[in-house]
Amino acid sequence: MVIAADVSNRSLADLYSLAGRVAVVTGGGRGIGVAIASRLAEAGAAVAVADIDESTAEHTTAKLTAGGATAMPVTMDVTSPRSTRAAVEAIRAELGEIDILVNNAGLLAVPAPYDEILDEDFDRTMAVNVRGALNVSRVVAPLMVAAERRGVIINMASTATYRYPNPGTLVYTTSKQAVNAITKGLAVELGPAGIRVLDIAPTVVETPGLADLRERSRAKAAEAGRTVELGNPDAFRHLPLGRIAVPDDIARVVAFAASDAAILMTGSTLAVDAGSMVVR
Numbered sequence: 001m002v003i004a005a006d007v008s009n010r011s012l013a014d015l016y017s018l019a020g021r022v023a024v025v026t027g028g029g030r031g032i033g034v035a036i037a038s039r040l041a042e043a044g045a046a047v048a049v050a051d052i053d054e055s056t057a058e059h060t061t062a063k064l065t066a067g068g069a070t071a072m073p074v075t076m077d078v079t080s081p082r083s084t085r086a087a088v089e090a091i092r093a094e095l096g097e098i099d100i101l102v103n104n105a106g107l108l109a110v111p112a113p114y115d116e117i118l119d120e121d122f123d124r125t126m127a128v129n130v131r132g133a134l135n136v137s138r139v140v141a142p143l144m145v146a147a148e149r150r151g152v153i154i155n156m157a158s159t160a161t162y163r164y165p166n167p168g169t170l171v172y173t174t175s176k177q178a179v180n181a182i183t184k185g186l187a188v189e190l191g192p193a194g195i196r197v198l199d200i201a202p203t204v205v206e207t208p209g210l211a212d213l214r215e216r217s218r219a220k221a222a223e224a225g226r227t228v229e230l231g232n233p234d235a236f237r238h239l240p241l242g243r244i245a246v247p248d249d250i251a252r253v254v255a256f257a258a259s260d261a262a263i264l265m266t267g268s269t270l271a272v273d274a275g276s277m278v279v280r
């Protein structure tokens with residue numbers, strides 16, 4: 001059994017450094033994933049930008065390498081074990097063994113009342129958000145164990161992990177509470193091998209995915225003769241910290257969670273929520 005090191009004697013700069021580590025960020029092509037890839041690279045990690053959309057993965061990689069980082073794009077569909085295995089082999093061949101996995105790829109489901117949920121929306125959301133996170137972890141974690149890397153897996157949950165945010169969010173909420181269960185399960189099973197597993201719970205984050213969701217939700221509500229307002233930045237003024245999140249708010253916390261500064265943290269959820277949990 002691997003026991004977590006006591007790092008009291010190391011400097012903060014050394015603990016926060018990810019120099020010499022290899023990180024994989026799924027969904028790294030756009031939104032929160034781009035910010036995570038950027039901060040991990042800034043901390044010194046070599047970063048594989050994994051996305052189902054090859055062109056956006058290449059775009060993020062170009063941004064990182066232009067800043068002097070080591071990075072590579074890789075096409076990966078997190079729902080497919082075959083695609084994931086091929087991508088992971090390509091990453092190991094180019095960058096070496098993986099130390100940090102960020103399961104960030106996810107879909108934002110269009111809100112629907114419980115009796116209007118479409119099976120295909122439910123299945124697709126679960127496939128990407130839940131099975132995707134488990135699938136990539138199942139490919140990467142055994143390699144971390146075999147390489148005796150004290151790896152870190154970080155899953156992207158949501159404040160929906162803690163509560164039921166709004167009527168109509170049953171599918172998304174179910175998926176993110178399941179992600180939280182995966183985090184806890186993997187933390188227990190992989191802790192003895194020295195692997196930490198955490199999840200991050202962001203409040204609403206301004207991303208291209210959110211912009212798409214607003215559009216799709218408006219169109220769906222209009223069809224049903226309803227109106228819907230989703231992620232209106234003004235609605236966040238009542239929060240203790242007064243604003244909606246931007247991707248970098250989340251990325252800085254991922255960089256901390258991935259670092260040795262968090263060496264005794266596993267199985268827990270780091271909320272990045274502007275204080276929303278305490279006022280709602």
Ligand SMILES: NC(=O)c1ccc[n+]([C@@H]2O[C@H](COP(=O)([O-])OP(=O)(O)OC[C@H]3O[C@@H](n4cnc5c(N)ncnc54)[C@H](O)[C@@H]3O)[C@@H](O)[C@H]2O)c1
Nearest residue numbers: 027029030031032052077078104105106156204205207209
């Ligand atoms: N934006 C928010 O308000 C918010 C809040 C809390 C949590 N989150 C979570 O953060 C993560 C990122 O969200 P975002 O807003 O940046 O989304 P986004 O839609 O802007 O970006 C998601 C990325 O994931 C990729 N992706 C989708 N399916 C994939 C698959 N099968 N395999 C590989 N890549 C795939 C997309 O191509 C895209 O590049 C998601 O897990 C989301 O649930 C978002």
